[in-house]
Amino acid sequence: MILRYLRQELSATIIFTSFLTGILFLLFVDLIPNMGFLFRALTSSEYAFLSMLWAFLSGVPATVPTINAWLLFVVGFLTALNVSLVLKRGARLRSMGATGSSSFLGVLAGGCSACATGILPLIGLGGVVAILPFHGIELAVVAIVLLCVTLYWNARAGVCAAD
Amino acid sequence: MTSKKQGPSATNAWMISTFIFAGLLFLSLVWTAVFTMIVFSGGLATQAPAQTIPAPSQPTTPPAQQQPSGAAPQIDFATAHTLGDPNAPVVMVEYSSFTCPFCGRFHAETFPDIQSFIDRGDVFYVYRHFPRSAEDVRIANFAECAAEQDAFFSFIDRIYSNQGAVSDANLRAHAQALGLDMSAFDSCVESGRNRGVADDHLAEARQVGVTGTPTFFVNDNRIVGAQPFSVFQQAIQAEI
Numbered sequence: 001m002i003l004r005y006l007r008q009e010l011s012a013t014i015i016f017t018s019f020l021t022g023i024l025f026l027l028f029v030d031l032i033p034n035m036g037f038l039f040r041a042l043t044s045s046e047y048a049f050l051s052m053l054w055a056f057l058s059g060v061p062a063t064v065p066t067i068n069a070w071l072l073f074v075v076g077f078l079t080a081l082n083v084s085l086v087l088k089r090g091a092r093l094r095s096m097g098a099t100g101s102s103s104f105l106g107v108l109a110g111g112c113s114a115c116a117t118g119i120l121p122l123i124g125l126g127g128v129v130a131i132l133p134f135h136g137i138e139l140a141v142v143a144i145v146l147l148c149v150t151l152y153w154n155a156r157a158g159v160c161a162a163d
Numbered sequence: 164m165t166s167k168k169q170g171p172s173a174t175n176a177w178m179i180s181t182f183i184f185a186g187l188l189f190l191s192l193v194w195t196a197v198f199t200m201i202v203f204s205g206g207l208a209t210q211a212p213a214q215t216i217p218a219p220s221q222p223t224t225p226p227a228q229q230q231p232s233g234a235a236p237q238i239d240f241a242t243a244h245t246l247g248d249p250n251a252p253v254v255m256v257e258y259s260s261f262t263c264p265f266c267g268r269f270h271a272e273t274f275p276d277i278q279s280f281i282d283r284g285d286v287f288y289v290y291r292h293f294p295r296s297a298e299d300v301r302i303a304n305f306a307e308c309a310a311e312q313d314a315f316f317s318f319i320d321r322i323y324s325n326q327g328a329v330s331d332a333n334l335r336a337h338a339q340a341l342g343l344d345m346s347a348f349d350s351c352v353e354s355g356r357n358r359g360v361a362d363d364h365l366a367e368a369r370q371v372g373v374t375g376t377p378t379f380f381v382n383d384n385r386i387v388g389a390q391p392f393s394v395f396q397q398a399i400q401a402e403i
Contacts, residue, residue, distance in 0.1 A: 033387035055393040063388035
């Protein structure tokens with residue numbers, strides 16, 4: 001019943017938007033450490049900002065490890081799916097909170113702390129992730145599992161409301 | 164029929180954790196923005212300016228001989244591992260780790276293109292260690308001993324080309340292949356007198372907010388990650 005509901009509620013538009021969100025999550029995590037330089041490129045006449053931005057974006061496959069990139073994309077994708085269901089159905093506070101927590105966990109653990117992409121190194125917590133056996137990948141996996149759980153909750157919320 | 168209820172404590176826990184994570188994310192964005200603005204205004208010179216190369220008798224001092232006043236680290240170029248013309252308009256500093264695969268990728272794929280800027284006299288390149296582990300410190304000790312025989316860059320080229328083989332025997336083999344004086348090399352390595360160099364570079368890197376590798380400074384511009392050549396090309400050309 002949950003799967004039928006999901007098939008009903010998750011339109012092609014939502015799926016496509018979620019796909020784009022996944023890509024944006026990935027690009028965001030890679031661009032964050034270079035924000036200062038990009039800001040300078042934007043405000044200085046010596047740089048072609050769009051050209052510089054494109055150069056950074058095209059470098060994402062080289063700067064973010066493949067598995068980290070896929071995990072970030074999945075976190076973004078699932079986050080967008082969850083948010084869509086929450087907005088459609090006005091799901092319970094628990095679901096909204098769980099969605100937010102899981103998504104943020106996935107984003108913060110995303111990237112590559114050792115290779116300086118990502119968000120946690122920016123606030124001096126790169127070492128926290130670096131000492132983990134899989135350097136943060138396990139946190140992203142936990143986030144994805146939680147997002148799947150919240151997707152189930154959000155779907156069930158819609159089903160229950162219909163009863 | 165009511166479904167199994169989640170108590171208010173479970174809901175609160177989720178909301179609290181959401182706020183914590185959101186707070187961390189917000190903090191990181193704010194900190195990055197503030198740090199960027201401070202260093203670009205020259206307000207983070209926490210070290211005394213390092214000794215500069217003496218200026219020649221010219222009306223103007225070439226930019227590369229001036230220590231950057233903004234985000235870039237203060238480095239004693241006279242004792243650093245450098246390539247190129249000290250009078251070049253662009254100073255490019257790299258913080259790198261021998262065990263970081265992205266540093267290896269940069270040295271294999273991008274650095275050969277940057278070498279052309281160095282050869283033309285547009286870029287003065289400076290290499291700094293950023294040890295992420297005791298392994299890096301050990302390897303850096305070998306590299307610094309190669310530097311004593313003016314073979315630093317040849318030696319690290321071999322390391323980056325063979326990052327999977329960095330045992331003491333492998334590193335010693337690199338030194339032999341380069342034709343170094345092995346008696347002096349072995350003596351240097353065993354003495355450990357260069358072990359502090361990597362830690363000094365690390366402390367310097369921390370002061371300018373370097374948190375991972377590879378991290379570059381193209382004059383005052385910080386570039387993080389093994390970015391494609393087009394990023395460095397644009398950054399360098401804008402500074403020339």
